[in-house]
Amino acid sequence: MAVNKVKGTYDVLPSESFRWQALEEKIRSILALYNIKEMRTPIMEYSEVFHRQSELSDMVTKETYDFDDRGDRKLTLRPEGTAGIIRSYVENKLYATQELEKVYYIGPNFRYERPQKGRYRQFFQFGVEAIGALDPALDAEMIILSYDFIKRLGLKGVSVRINTLGDDESRKTYQEALISHFEPHKDTLCEDCQARLLKNPLRILDCKVDQTHEAIIQAPTPQDYLNESSKAYFKQVLSHLTAAKIHYEIAPRLVRGLDYYSHIVFEIEADIEGFGAQNVLGGGGRYQKLVKELGGPDLGGIGFAFGMERLLMALEAENIELAVEKPLDAFIIVFNEDIRPKATQILYQLRQANYIADMNYTQKAFKGQLKQALRLNAKYLIILGDDEYQKGVVAIKNTATEVQEEVPFSRIAHYFKENVGK
Ligand code: HAM
Secondary structure, eight states, X not given: OOOOOOTTOOOOOTTTHHHHHHHHHHHHHHHHHTTOEEOOOOSEEEGGGTSOTTOOOHIIIIIOEEEEOTTOOEEEEOSSSHHHHHHHHHHTTGGGTOSXXXXXXXXXXXXXXXXXXXXXXXXXXXXXXXXXXXOHHHHHHHHHHHHHHHHHHTOOSEEEEEEEOOXXXXXXXXXXXXXXXXGGGGGGSOXXXXXXXXXXXXXXXXXXXXXXXXXHHTOOOGGGGOOHHHHHHHHHHHHHHHHTTOOEEEOTTOOOSOTTOEEEEEEEEEOOTTOGGGOEEEEEEEESSHHHHTTOOSOOEEEEEEEHHHHHHHHHHTTOOSOOOOOOSEEEEESOGGGHHHHHHHHHHHHHTTXXXXXXXXXXXXXXXXXXXXXXXXXXXEEEOHHHHHHTEEEEEETTTOOEEEEEGGGHHHHHHXXXXX
């Protein structure tokens, strides 16, 4: 019986993987400009990394893949990158050697969500975390980086939306105001939001069930509850963005779904045909308690993450190719099984000289081999027949110009150097 893939997952087929690689290469080259190094943490963590006692997010209750391993340890497949990075930052005491640690990561995450276009149960994120400092210039850098990144991809119709939740004090007052606001409407809220009311009322503003609910539209915004220092911090972040000429808009209702945020939150949206509700390419914000909660010192951080699938979908919708798959330099066509070892030798020599080369491995006749070579867009055919073999040569044919030349075995690599370069 054939077995299908797990619901909400997808395969990257050989014909598509170069698009992923091109995006990853682009990410790595841009991040190098910002002097940000890669960090790789495990896909599975002890559950308490995500299910922290004090935190009562939706992620905790519903969206994670939790399981007991054979030793009865409670483990969770990471639903996002930040918490695992912070766990490692604390465990490896990175704060002891660096006042500010800036890292990026690319990898799979798992959320038990209802799959739809642009939303999967296994999805890839590219994210950045800057841990150890509270400085408006750093918040601005993270926003500038995400903006720069999207611009460098060539995407248009992109907007950066920014808001502040204020510091812990402001956030707490705001949270209380939200509870008082929603309390009278409790029965009309969706089931999830009723549960969120006391634990994480900010999340109600992000309700996926009913964004047109009157009480949500009428809800107070964090701006009304900011204390002076939070207002000043926000203003400073914006002044850096203005200085750098970054286009942003203040989104007073933006709160973001994850519960660890305070101060700055931001999202990058793209206005892309057919995207619908999944137009958020990425988002992030500042977190001031996460490091301490995971056993580290009282240090804050700020970061963001982009969904790789959404980036690829956006690039496709906009007809942007980050890279074109490289065609073969050469395909060897062999007439006779007895002389194939010579083809193996030539193939190896060409690859040693860094040419992309291949031949047929399914005993196809000449016509079949030729078809395969043309399908692969090979620039040159290397034809090895009995006569050629006896003479110690191959026939090399340029598939674009159809010019064919006889080349001695010992000159093949040289011929490619002269005609293809490298
Ligand atoms: P998030 O908003 O939950 O933030 O996810 C960031 C991005 O990941 C989303 O904007 C979206 O593009 C993508 N994404 C999320 N869930 C899915 C899904 N089920 N399928 C496909 N793509 C998805 C975070 O994860 C935070 N850790 C970001 C952050 C880093 N904040 C501070 N540092």
